[in-house]
Structure formats: C-alpha cells, structure tokens
Amino acid sequence: MAKVESPRRARRHDPERRQRVLDAALDVLVSDGAAGITHRKVAARADVPLGSVTYHFASLADLLARAFARYVEQRTAEFENLFTAVHTRDDLVEVLVDLVQGGPSRRRSAVLGFELHLAALRNPDLRKLTQQWTKDSRAVLARFTGPEIAGRLDALLEGMIMHALLTTEPEPREMTRAAIVQALGPASGSGNDLGQ
Numbered sequence: 640m641a642k643v644e645s646p647r648r649a650r651r652h653d654p655e656r657r658q659r660v661l662d663a664a665l666d667v668l669v670s671d672g673a674a675g676i677t678h679r680k681v682a683a684r685a686d687v688p689l690g691s692v693t694y695h696f697a698s699l700a701d702l703l704a705r706a707f708a709r710y711v712e713q714r715t716a717e718f719e720n721l722f723t724a725v726h727t728r729d730d731l732v733e734v735l736v737d738l739v740q741g742g743p744s745r746r747r748s749a750v751l752g753f754e755l756h757l758a759a760l761r762n763p764d765l766r767k768l769t770q771q772w773t774k775d776s777r778a779v780l781a782r783f784t785g786p787e788i789a790g791r792l793d794a795l796l797e798g799m800i801m802h803a804l805l806t807t808e809p810e811p812r813e814m815t816r817a818a819i820v821q822a823l824g825p826a827s828g829s830g831n832d833l834g835q
Contacts, residue, residue: 664706673758739799
C-alpha cells in the first residue's frame with residue numbers, strides 16, 4: 640500500500656508580525672507592567688503562536704528593550720509634532736498644559752514612559768535609551784526656551800504628568816498653567832514672544 644503524504648501546511652506570510660508582537664508587548668506593559676510581562680501574554684495579545692515571539696526575540700529582556708525602543712521612537716516623533724503650530728509663548732504654554740492634562744488619551748503613553756524609567760533603574764542599556772530620549776525632548780523644548788529653561792521645564796513636566804496619573808482629584812488647568820508659566824520665566828519683548 641502506498642504511503643499517502645499529508646499536504647504540507649503553507650506558511651503564513653506575515654511581514655508585520657514582528658511589529659505586531661512589539662505593539663502587543665507595549666499593551667502588556669501598560670496593563671501588567673514590566674514585572675508582569677511574559678512571552679505567553681504577549682503572544683496571546685498579538686494573536687500569534689508562542690514560538691513566534693521567541694523566534695523574533697531571543698529573550699524577554701530583548702523583547703522589552705525592543706518594545707521600549709519602539710515606544711521611544713514613536714513618542715519622540717509625537718512630541719516633536721506637538722510643537723509644529725507653536726509660534727508664540729501662549730501657544731507653547733497651551734501645548735504644555737495639554738501635555739500634562741491630557742487625560743485618558745495620553746494615559747497609555749505616560750504609563751509606558753514611567754514603566755521604562757522604572758526598568759531603566761536596573762538596566763544600564765535602558766538607561767541609555769532614557770538618556771537619549773530626555774536629550775531629544777529637551778532639544779525640542781530648547782528651540783523655544785533655550786537649553787537651561789528646557790531642562791527645568793522637562794523635569795517639571797515629568798513630575799506633573801506623574802502626579803496627574805496618580806491623583807484622584809485632577810489639578811485645575813489654571814494651576815498647571817501657572818506652574819508652567821513660572822518655569823518659563825518672564826516673557827521677553829511684547830510678552831508673547833518666544834525669545835530665549
């Protein structure tokens with residue numbers, strides 16, 4: 640009797656799978672934190688076989704590093720875009736107040752940022768990523784404020800965003816605005832110029 644061979648299953652061509660796995664890893668980081676991420680959770684979230692995750696990423700540390708790098712790349716571009724319509728000091732203040740008071744629409748990004756910073760405390764490679772991200776963010780702010788004020792403002796914004804995430808009673812918009820205006824220092828010229 641001749642042996643009947645079962646037809647080979649065609650391999651599914653999925654060029655976006657690696658990126659989908661990274662996006663799923665970011666989703667798991669938001670819901671479970673860096674301490675709670677597993678290959679299995681990421682595979683389930685990405686709707687891929689577990690072997691796909693381990694095929695693309697040699698270890699959980701590699702997956703985390705690549706997912707955080709993807710997040711920083713996306714966030715850096717988003718941050719840059721926030722300032723495209725800024726022409727006056729008032730424009731700048733409004734963008735920064737919105738950044739702090741962003742609410743649910745910005746919550747995911749803020750949670751990922753703080754997960755990255757927490758993980759970077761114990762991982763020198765991730766620390767390099769956070770340092771570059773800080774440098775890039777401050778360079779964007781410095782275009783409007785100069786480097787010294789940009790550093791001060793960046794630190795203030797991080798603290799205010801963390802407080803906004805943790806509070807049960809959101810700070811009034813006017814209080815956020817007042818803190819940002821104070822960090823910017825006195826207005827130059829007409830009072831609405833972005834002089835440095």
